[in-house]
Amino acid sequence: MSTDAKQPLLDAQEVTVRFGGLVAVDAVSATFMPGELVGIIGPNGAGKTTFFNAISGVTKPTSGRLTVRGQQLAGKGPHRFARNGLARTFQTPRTFGDMTVRDNIAFGLKFAGRRRRKYILWGEESGVPWVLRTADSILGLIGLSAQADLPAAAITPSQQRLLEIGMALATRPRMLLLDEVAAGLTENEVEEMARLIRRLRDELDLTVVWIEHAVTTLLRHVERVIVLHQGKKIADGPPREVVRNPEVIEAYLGDEMNDENDESRAEVTA
Numbered sequence: 001m002s003t004d005a006k007q008p009l010l011d012a013q014e015v016t017v018r019f020g021g022l023v024a025v026d027a028v029s030a031t032f033m034p035g036e037l038v039g040i041i042g043p044n045g046a047g048k049t050t051f052f053n054a055i056s057g058v059t060k061p062t063s064g065r066l067t068v069r070g071q072q073l074a075g076k077g078p079h080r081f082a083r084n085g086l087a088r089t090f091q092t093p094r095t096f097g098d099m100t101v102r103d104n105i106a107f108g109l110k111f112a113g114r115r116r117r118k119y120i121l122w123g124e125e126s127g128v129p130w131v132l133r134t135a136d137s138i139l140g141l142i143g144l145s146a147q148a149d150l151p152a153a154a155i156t157p158s159q160q161r162l163l164e165i166g167m168a169l170a171t172r173p174r175m176l177l178l179d180e181v182a183a184g185l186t187e188n189e190v191e192e193m194a195r196l197i198r199r200l201r202d203e204l205d206l207t208v209v210w211i212e213h214a215v216t217t218l219l220r221h222v223e224r225v226i227v228l229h230q231g232k233k234i235a236d237g238p239p240r241e242v243v244r245n246p247e248v249i250e251a252y253l254g255d256e257m258n259d260e261n262d263e264s265r266a267e268v269t270a
């Protein structure tokens, strides 16, 4: 891969998003390096999704800088972010229900095709992992080959989430932003999802940023976690350190990992 290992894929500096009088994201800075798997946690309304929206161009930050692979993109639209290698999922999957599962992936590939000239200019066409070259290989990767010919509306909610990840992968991203992809899944499905996410990061050399309410699972699988509280970043570090941070325990983990959950805390701190 030609990505400069020392250059952040995305560097957010002092990003603020206001909605009228409400400061949803309050001067948050965070740097994401190639190949990192980072979790974002925080109570409801902490600003997680709004931060995601800001770093993917969906919401224009009120102030702050967003540098993607060296380019200043704050204030640009989501397509500019996508062209620079960012792909994301949404809390409510945005798939095309009346199209087949395969055609949903093909749609993402078409979008990547529009970038193809740029890939060639960068000399990276040969660098696209083979598994991201066709709809069928992407379906194999995410475990949806058997559903390829079904309309997307006919597959289960957990398969919808996988499909949305597949559509994001089809755009051949360098950075994948996952917004609660494990919401509503059974315990086993959550574990499978976590394993898939790790595999994608490892095999495709992606940077993955993952918001999730299933905190215990998330903390077990990520190497770094950012905690947001009332729009501010209150911690950023390895899970075993973050779960011991008194401010984090008071603001969030005290409830999420209470006494009955000591086992899970022990698992993370081990």
Ligand SMILES: Nc1ncnc2c1ncn2[C@@H]1O[C@H](COP(=O)(O)OP(=O)(O)OP(=O)(O)O)[C@@H](O)[C@H]1O
Residues within 6 Å of the ligand: 019, 022, 024, 042, 043, 044, 045, 046, 047, 048, 049, 050, 051
């Ligand atoms: N478009 C909007 N207009 C006005 N306020 C908004 C808008 N989007 C989010 N907010 C507010 O901004 C704050 C942060 O919301 P956000 O959805 O980013 O939090 P979150 O951490 O993702 O929460 P959750 O875990 O519940 O998804 C909340 O107070 C929310 O009500």
